[in-house]
Amino acid sequence: METTTQSKAAIKGGEFLIRETLSHEVFIPEEFNEEQKMIMQQCKDFLVKEIYPRLDDIDSMKDPKLMPSLMDKAGELGLLGTSVPQELGGFGMDFNTSMLVAEVIGGGHSFAVALSAHTGIGTLPILYYGNEEQKKKYIPKLATGEWKAAYCLTEPDSGSDANSGKTKAVLSADGKHYVINGQKMWITNGGFADIYIVFAKIDNDKNLSAFIVEKSFGGVTMNEEEKKMGIKGSSTRQIFFNDCKVPVENLLSERENGFKIAVNILNVGRIKLGVAAVGGSKMALSTAIKYSNERKQFGVAISSFGAIKHKIAEAATRIFASESAHYRASQNIDDAYNAFVAGGMDSAKARLKALEEFAIECAILKVHGSEVLDFTVDEGVQIYGGMGFSAEGPMDRAYRDARINRIFEGTNEINRLLTIDMLLKRAMKGSLDLMNPAMAVQKELMSIPDFGATEEEGLFVKEKKALANLKKAGLMVAGAAIQKFMMKLSDEQEILMNLADMLIEGYVAESTLLRVEKLIGQRGEKACEIQKEMALIYLHTAIERAASAGKSAITSFAEGDEQRLMLMGLKRFTKVESYNLKEARRKVANHAIEKGEYAF
Secondary structure, three states: OHHHHHHHHOOOOOHHHOOOOOHHHOOOHHHOOHHHHHHHHHHHHHHHHHHHHHHHHHHHOOOOOHHHHHHHHHHHOOOOOOOOOHHHOOOOOOHHHHHHHHHHHOOOOHHHHHHHHHHHHHOHHHHHHOOHHHHHHHHHHHHHOOOOEEEEOOEOOEOOOHHHOOOEEEEOOOOOEEEEEEEEEEEEOOOOOOEEEEEEEEOOOOOOEEEEEEHHHOOEEEOOOOOOOOOOOOOEEEEEEEEEEEEHHHEEOOOOOHHHHHHHHHHHHHHHHHHHHHHHHHHHHHHHHHHHHHOEEOOEEHHHOHHHHHHHHHHHHHHHHHHHHHHHHHHHHHHHHHHHHHOOOOHHHHHHHHHHHOHHHHHHHHHHHHHHHHHHHHHHHHHHHHHHHOOOOHHHHHHHHHHHHHOOOOOHHHHHHHHHHHHHHHHHHOOOOOHHHHHHHHHHHHOOOOOOOOOOOOOOHHHHHHHHHHHHHHHHHHHHHHHHHHHHHHHOHHHHHHHHHHHHHHHHHHHHHHHHHHHHHHHOOHHHHHHHHHHHHHHHHHHHHHHHHHHHHHHHHOOHHHHHHHHHHHHHHOOOOOOOHHHHHHHHHHHHHHHOOOOO
C-alpha cells in the first residue's frame, strides 16, 4: 500500500487527461476496511430507524423541532463529526470515510440536505479557516450537534456571481463590533441554525469577507419557510441582518478573504453532493427493482421484460461508474493531504490545498453524480408506471427531491464551464502541460493510421486504447477551439460545455475500467463478470456521448476542409470495436433483479 500511495500522491488534479493512470494507483470501494463498513452500516441503520418512518412528517414541517431533533440523534452517533479532529470533539476520519457517510446518508431525502449543509458548508469554514480560539469555541458544539450551522452566501441579486453580494459590514465607532446589514436567501438550515457563516463586504471593499454570526447576537430575522418543488423537509429561509452586531474576533480568516473561502468550501460541497447523489441513486434504483419484481403484467413480473431490464441495467451501470470516479478522486485528495502534512504543512491548510488541487475533479463529479441521480429517478418513475406518478408511491418524493442537485453548489452549467476554465488556467500557468500532448495529437491527425499494428494481448488492452483515443479527441477539439477563439473562448459557452462533456465522460469511463481491472486482479475475472460488463457498457456509451459532444463543438466553429479533417479525426479517435450491449445489459439487470436491489 505504501508504494501505491506514493505513486498516487504525485498525480495532479486534471492530469488524468494527459497521463495514464494504472489500476493499482486508484482506490476502489471494495477496499473499504471493516471500521468503514461498520460506519456505513450504522448510517444505513439510522436511515431505516429514524428517517424513513418519518419522511411524511419531515416533509410536512408541521413540527419545527423534528429536523433539529434528528440532527441531535445523528450527532449522538458521531455522524456530524466524522472528519472533525479528535481534539475538537470529532472522530478524525479521513476524507474517504466522510465521503462514505455522505453517500449513505444521501439516500435520506431532506435529512441528507440538512446534515450535509451542517457538516460541510456550515462547519468546514471554521474548521479550515478559523483561528484556534474560534475552532475551540465552535467546532466541538457543531461536531455533537449542540449547535446547528448554516451558510449565508446567496442573495437576491447574487447567485453564481457570489462576489457581487451587497450585504455590508461596518466597523463600530468603538472598534469592537462589525455591524452587518443585508439579505440572504435560499439558506439551508436557516430556520433552526444557531450559527451562520455570513459573507459581507466591509465598507467599500472589492471582495467579500466572512463572519461567524451567532443567532443570539440579535438583529437576525427571517421570512417563513420557502415552498419548494422538492426537499420540502429541508428548512430554507430568507434571512435578514438588521444592525447585527458581530464581535470583531468573529471575522473569519482575513479581511476580503471571504470569496476565496466560499470558492474553496464549494469544492468540498461539490464532490460530497456528487457522492450523496450516488447514494440517493442506489436507494431509488433498489426501490424500483423491488417493485419490478412484485408488479405483475401479462401473468409475469415486469422485471422479466427486456425494456425494463434495459432501464435497470443502464441506471445500475451509471451509478457504478459514478461511484468509481468519486472514490478515485476522494482518495487522490486524501493522498495529496497526507503528502502536504508530511511536508510540514498545517492540517487545515493541507486539506484546503488538497481540495483545491482536485477542484477540476470535484466539479466533474458534482455534474456527473447529480445527472446520474436525475436519470435514475426518472427511470424509476417509468418502471413504476402510473404508480410512479402517484404521490402515494415512493418515486414521487425521489423525483422531486433529486432535481435540486443540478442547481446546488453551482449549477451544472457553471460547473461545466469551471471545469474547462480551471484546466486552461492551469495550462497557462504551466502546472499542466496540455500544449505538447495537444500538438502530438495534431501531428498524429495528419499522419496515416497504422492499420497493420499487431494487437497486444491482456485485460482491457483494446479498451485502454479506446480511452487514450477518447482523450486525444478532447485534446484535438480543445486545441482547435483555443486556436480559433484565443482569449474569447470564454464567450463560447456552448463549445465549453461540449468540451466539458468529453472530459467528464473520459474521466468516469477510465475510473470505471480501472476499478474493474483492479477488482479482477484481486478476485479473478470469473468473480467479476458482471462488473466487467458494466465497465464495457459504460465505456461504449461514454464514447458515443463524447463523439456527439465533439461533433457539436466542431461543427459550431470549423468550416470547409478544416471541419472535414477534424470530423475524420473525431471519428478515428472515437472508434471502438462493436459489442453486444443488449446482452451485456441483460446480464447486469438479471443480477440486480435476482438480488432484488442495487447489488454491486
